[in-house]
Amino acid sequence: MSSLKVEFFHDVVCGWCFVLAPQLKLLQRELDLDIQHRSFILQSSRDEMIERFGSMVQAKQTILGHWQSCAEAEDVKRINIEGMRQQRFEYPNGLLAARACQAAHALGGNSAHGLLFDRLQAAHLVHSRNIGDPDTVVAIAAEAGFAPQAFHHSLQYQAPALLDRDLQLGRGLNIRSVPSLVVAERYVIAGAVGVEQLRQALTQIRSHLDQPAGHTTDAGSAPSPAPRGCA
Template sequence: MSTLQIEFFHDVVCAWCFVLAPRLKQLQAEFELDIQHRSFILQSSREAMIQRFGSMPQAKETILDHWQACARAEDEKRINIPGMREQDFEYPNGLLAATACQAAHALAGNAGHELMFDRLQWAHLVKNRNIGDKATVLAIAAEAGFDPQAFAHSLQHDAPALLERDLRQGRELGLRSVPSLVIAERFRLSECLTLKQLRQVLSDIRDNLDKTEAILS
C-alpha cells in the first residue's frame, strides 16, 4: 500500500478542526497517511472579527454557539464551553496562533507544526487560555519543548513568510472554510466527516486513485 498524502488546512481557533484532527490521526496508520499541516485563517484581525460578526461580544457568542454543535459531534467530548464563557478576554482571531504553528514548522518541520497546532488547540478549546496573547503562546511553545529564544526568533523572522505561503496556496485552491483536506493533490474535502465517513472516503479514493482526475468539493 502506497502512502496517501493529505494536506490538512486548519485554523487553530476552529473547533471543527479540533473535532477532525484526531480522526485523521486514528486513520493515519490504516491508510499510511502523510498528513501535511497547512494554516488557513478565516479572520486575521480584530477588525475582521468585527466586520464578520458585528462586535467582539457578538463574535464570542456566535462562535460559542458553533462550539455547541462541535461538542455534540466530537468523539472524545473535550470542548469546554462553560470555561470559555467565563473568560473575560475577547475571542481571539487566528493570526497569532497560525504564526506560532509556522514558527514551530520552521524549527521542527511538519511534526513541529502538528505539535504546536495540537497544543494550541488544547489550550484554546479545553483549557480556555488566551491564544491571542503573545506571552501565552510563547509559554505554550515552551511547554511543548521548544527553546524559548529560538521560538521567539522564529515567530518574528521565519513564520510570516511560511504563513503567507500556506494562505496563498489555500486561496489558489479556492478554499473558503476549514477544516479542508486536499487528498492526493486531486481531491478536496471541506467538511468535518465522522470517523466512519472519513474511512469510507479514504478507502474510495485509494481504490479509485488511478481512475479519476476529478476534484471533489
C-alpha cells in the first residue's frame, strides 16, 4: 500500500495553518501520509492588505482577533497575541515568507520547505518577529541551517517562479482559503479541522481509494467548522 499524498496549501501568516500543521504531522506516520508543502498566499502586498481590511491598523486588529480563535483551538498553547500586538511594525502580508519557503524548497526539496515554513510560523506567531523584513527572514533561514548566500540567491532567482507554480496549482484546484488539504489529487479538506475529524476524513479517503473499480462509497471531504481558516 502506497503513501497517501496530501498537498498542504498554506500561508505562513495564517494562524489556522499554525493550528493544523502539528495535527497533520501527528497523523503522518499513523496514516502513512506523503505531505507535500504548497504555498498559497491570500494577500501579496500592502495595497492588497488595505483593500482587504481597510487600513494596516485595521488589518492588524482584525487578524489578531482571528488569532484569539486560533489560540483557543490549539492543543498546545503557543500563539503569542500580546507579543505581536506590542510590535510597532505593520502586520506582514505572506509574499516574502512564501518566497522564502520556495527558496528553501529549491535548496533542499519538500522537507526543507516544511522546515522553514515551521520556523517562519513560529517566528511570526510565537516570537513576534517581523517576517515581512528581508533581513529577518534571511536570519531565520540561517538559524534553520540554510547557508545565507545560497539562500539569498535562491530567494531572488528561483523562488518567484516556484511560488507562481504553487499559486497556479491552487487556483486550478479552486483553492480559496488556507489551510486546505488536497488528498490524492482529488479530495479537498478545507480549514483547520480537528485531529479526530481529520483522521476520519483521511481514513475514509484511503478506504475509498483502496476499493476495487466499480465499487462506490462516500469518501467525501471533511466540512470545516467556520471560521477555522483564512480567506
